[in-house]
Amino acid sequence: MTQPDTTSQAEVGAAYFRLFNEIGIIAQLSRTxxxxxxxxxxxxxxxxxxNHLIRVRDGRTLMELASAFQVPKxxxxxxxxxxxxxxxxxxxxxxxxxxxxxxxITSEGRTLAAGAVTALGPDVAExxxxxxxxxxxxxxxxLEALRTIMDAKRG
Amino acid sequence: MTQPDTTSQAEVGAAYFRLFNEIGIIAQLSRTxxxxxxxxxxxxxxxxxxNHLIRVRDGRTLMELASAFQVPKxxxxxxxxxxxxxxxxxxxxxxxxxxxxxxxITSEGRTLAAGAVTALGPDVAExxxxxxxxxxxxxxxxLEALRTIMDAKRG
DNA sequence: CTTGTTTGGTCCGATATCGAATTATATAGT
DNA sequence: ACTATATAATTCGATATCGGACCAAACAAG
Numbered sequence: 178m179t180q181p182d183t184t185s186q187a188e189v190g191a192a193y194f195r196l197f198n199e200i201g202i203i204a205q206l207s208r209t210x211x212x213x214x215x216x217x218x219x220x221x222x223x224x225x226x227x228n229h230l231i232r233v234r235d236g237r238t239l240m241e242l243a244s245a246f247q248v249p250k251x252x253x254x255x256x257x258x259x260x261x262x263x264x265x266x267x268x269x270x271x272x273x274x275x276x277x278x279x280x281x282i283t284s285e286g287r288t289l290a291a292g293a294v295t296a297l298g299p300d301v302a303e304x305x306x307x308x309x310x311x312x313x314x315x316x317x318x319x320l321e322a323l324r325t326i327m328d329a330k331r332g
Numbered sequence: 333m334t335q336p337d338t339t340s341q342a343e344v345g346a347a348y349f350r351l352f353n354e355i356g357i358i359a360q361l362s363r364t365x366x367x368x369x370x371x372x373x374x375x376x377x378x379x380x381x382x383n384h385l386i387r388v389r390d391g392r393t394l395m396e397l398a399s400a401f402q403v404p405k406x407x408x409x410x411x412x413x414x415x416x417x418x419x420x421x422x423x424x425x426x427x428x429x430x431x432x433x434x435x436x437i438t439s440e441g442r443t444l445a446a447g448a449v450t451a452l453g454p455d456v457a458e459x460x461x462x463x464x465x466x467x468x469x470x471x472x473x474x475l476e477a478l479r480t481i482m483d484a485k486r487g
Numbered sequence: 488c489t490t491g492t493t494t495g496g497t498c499c500g501a502t503a504t505c506g507a508a509t510t511a512t513a514t515a516g517t
Numbered sequence: 518a519c520t521a522t523a524t525a526a527t528t529c530g531a532t533a534t535c536g537g538a539c540c541a542a543a544c545a546a547g
Binding site: 186189190192193194195196197198199200201202203204205206207208209210211221225228246247248294297298301303304305307308310312313314315316317319320321322323324326327328330 | 341344345347348349350351352353354355356357358359360361362363364365366376380383401402403449452453456458459460462463465467468469470471472474475476477478479481482483485
């Protein structure tokens with residue numbers, strides 16, 4: 178009996194599908210929201226990388242960044258290239274491994290990220306009126322757990 | 333006192349940012365997972381549209397589809413064009429409004445979507461071992477609420 | 488030390504995405 | 518009815534994304 182209770186296999190699949198569908202749409206919405214507050218030409222992946230460098234640590238390699246965001250390394254090369262050309266990061270060879278490069282955020286990069294966070298303040302405040310912080314805090318552990326599990330399956 | 337309790341403004345923003353960051357990564361992971369089971373050349377947006385036509389109803393217009401997934405209409409034109417060329421949908425003029433067109437799924441389209449769902453069965457089952465259905469069911473209403481609220485703000 | 492394999496990164500070509508401008512139809516205001 | 522505005526969709530150009538091929542350094546095995 179691999180189907181012990183009243184929930185059919187198809188219904189189970191449908192629930193997971195709805196989950197990922199909702200997540201996909203929210204990702205899309207939040208992306209649009211953020212990009213409306215970023216300078217022209219700077220998009221979500223740029224901001225995400227800058228923020229990662231600030232939050233986690235400076236000097237991550239391209240591969241570390243790519244796996245942190247679960248994107249192909251070619252995409253990360255392109256994203257970092259754009260940030261470098263715009264002067265928001267510098268890229269330096271890794272003395273510990275000559276194959277790899279380390280990405281450092283510049284003060285311009287920090288300014289950009291901080292400015293975006295500030296610009297988003299009112300949007301967050303407005304959202305918090307309808308979807309309060311407690312609900313976010315309740316969801317976060319669940320999402321983190323799901324992310325970790327999925328990460329592990331396709332490491 | 334717009335800052336009544338112990339949680340600072342910055343910390344509040346950080347929580348929402350982490351929320352959207354997790355959601356973005358999960359969206360990315362689920363996309364990769366799905367596309368691994370789809371025929372070459374068919375990607376998430378294609379599948380999403382087919383599924384929407386099945387779940388919600390046949391004959392939606394391009395704008396309805398675009399707003400359902402919160403993507404620009406130009407992107408939806410492109411996506412539906414690909415589906416049409418591949419024979420998974422047909423597009424017909426809308427008799428009620430000559431500006432718009434209605435998208436209908438073909439039997440090939442239904443077959444494709446059903447096949448993908450079947451192919452994903454084992455993946456879902458495996459995921460369900462580590463992240464069981466109850467947790468999904470607990471999260472879904474929260475995500476739907478958040479999606480609805482964000483939808484409303486940027487309708 | 489050599490050879491085979493793995494790993495970090497880039498380059499290239501194909502497709503996806505999206506904003507701006509355009510066309511055609513619909514709707515509103517007078 | 519007539520003009521103004523709004524809406525559905527497409528086209529076009531610019532950029533993003535990604536898979537495959539490639540190169541160079543690291544590492545493993547003999």
